Amino acid sequence: MHAPLLQPSSSPSLRGNNQGVLSAAASGLDSFITGQGGDLDRIFGHAGIDPEQLLHPTLSLALPNYCQVLEEAARQTGCDNFGLRYGEQFQPQALGLLGYVGLCSATLEQALINFAAAFPYHQHSTLIRLVDQGECYRFEYQVRHGAIVQRRQDAELTMGMATNLLRHVLGPQWAPREVAFEHRRPEGWQEHRDVFAANVVFNQSCNALLIPKQDVVGRAMPGHDPMLLMLVMDAIRQLGEATPAPDLLDQARQAIAAMLPHGEPALEALAQRLEVSEWALQRQLREQGTSFSQLVDQRRQALALGHMRQQRLSISELAPLLGYSETSAFSRAFRRWFGVSPRQWRSASLN
Structure with missing residues (x-):
């Protein structure tokens, strides 16, 4: 194990611990809400989020508030597929440290592995894993916070983020073999099928992307940077690793x-x-x-x-x-x- 390259005191933005989700997960959310005709003050106020927090990607948002702001945005804008559309345009760079964990990896396969390994530091009370199923990898995601009931918008956003990491290398036409969601099928489910260009199933035990191995094994990442990867991995660990376990x-x-x-x-x-x-x-x-x-x-x-x-x-x-x-x-x-x-x-x- 190498020693941490960044110390907690080396930057003000790295002081304190991430006890929910890093605000980079909401990058551009304010402008996206406005673009959908939403009232920022009402939506952020209802969810208990200070918009100033979104200006600092390494600050922590409480996970219940983060999920709530997405649900409230969907409700108040009348855009039932809000999370899906927000995720469709969310590029890996906008995820801050977590995004660069993937982008700086050597291969696309390693990017998925590193992304899944670093995600618990980025967001707590969450299942995230990459499961080897032979011909495919199954990228699984599920919020497991006891206070969060409504989490559909977050699930659709996260599946969109993961898909965009793959499309960053494989091109905008790439499609997973299947996409699974734990929530019920919404009225506008055809839009999900169009966004992912794949079969989409609902009422599943977990949110997941089914990724053919032949698409990712040996595929080089265009921005591979081993030194920067070490830096961002150390930085994201410092933000998340000292958070106390759930009581x-x-x-x-x-x-x-x-x-x-x-x-x-x-x-x-x-x-x-x-x-x-x-x-x-x-x-x-x-x-x-x-x-x-x-x-x-x-x-x-x-x-x-x-x-x-x-x-x-x-x-x-x-x-x-x-x-x-x-x-x-x-x-x-x-x-x-x-x-x-x-x-x-x-x-x-x-x-």
């Missing part, structure tokens, strides 16, 4: 969200996922001022509100996603949370 509550929220579609969560199953004993989990939750049942209820409430705002699922479709075996049980819980039935809430939100 127990956040880990529990993420695990509960993953368990709900499979039925009523159990304390024993949650403890196994978190690799702690049941009594230790209960004690730690109690010390945090909550309990297992409260945590499950809070997760259901947050997830229900997120899905209801998206207007994509019927009430009967939503209930099992929250672990309810009967729609009536979900309706009773929703009335307890918000004082109205799900149908009343949805009707009022449309007016």
Whole structure:
């Protein structure tokens, strides 16, 4: 292992840790929102983001706020495919350090490997991996933050970013073998097929690009620069590696969200996922001022509100996603949370 080439004190922009996502991920977002007819003050204000942060690509944005600003931009501009269009024009250079990790690599295959390896420093609470499937590489991506429910726009943006890294070398006509998204098929799904020039599937377990190996193995990167690669890899590590691991509550929220579609969560199953004993989990939750049942209820409430705002699922479709075996049980819980039935809430939100 070589010693770090940049020290944390060598530049003001490198002080502090990335505890969400580097603001380079939102490069040009303000002008893109304006181009789509959006009101920057309303959209950034609703998402709790200071536009000044976007001027400094190595500053950190909270990941929930970042995902929220994309969803809010889609809603307020009326552009349902906002993330897809933003990603379509997002070039690797605009990603800052992460983009140059790919661009400075020796080959396109190595660029994908380096990109996936560096991504956790660029963005936390996220699955990112390059899986060897024989004839193809499967580039997988999924936000795994317990507080984030709506993440469609971010997923489509990220798949567009990854595609553009490949097209930077292979040309604008290059197409993956297949593109997968975890969210439901949107109304304007034909645009996804046109943007990627490939088969696009929805309701999958993970967002992914299927990349033929023959397209990337041995393909030289035109901007290969080994010294600059070392510099940017060290810099991005310094920004991200010292970030503390998610606390127990956040880990529990993420695990509960993953368990709900499979039925009523159990304390024993949650403890196994978190690799702690049941009594230790209960004690730690109690010390945090909550309990297992409260945590499950809070997760259901947050997830229900997120899905209801998206207007994509019927009430009967939503209930099992929250672990309810009967729609009536979900309706009773929703009335307890918000004082109205799900149908009343949805009707009022449309007016």
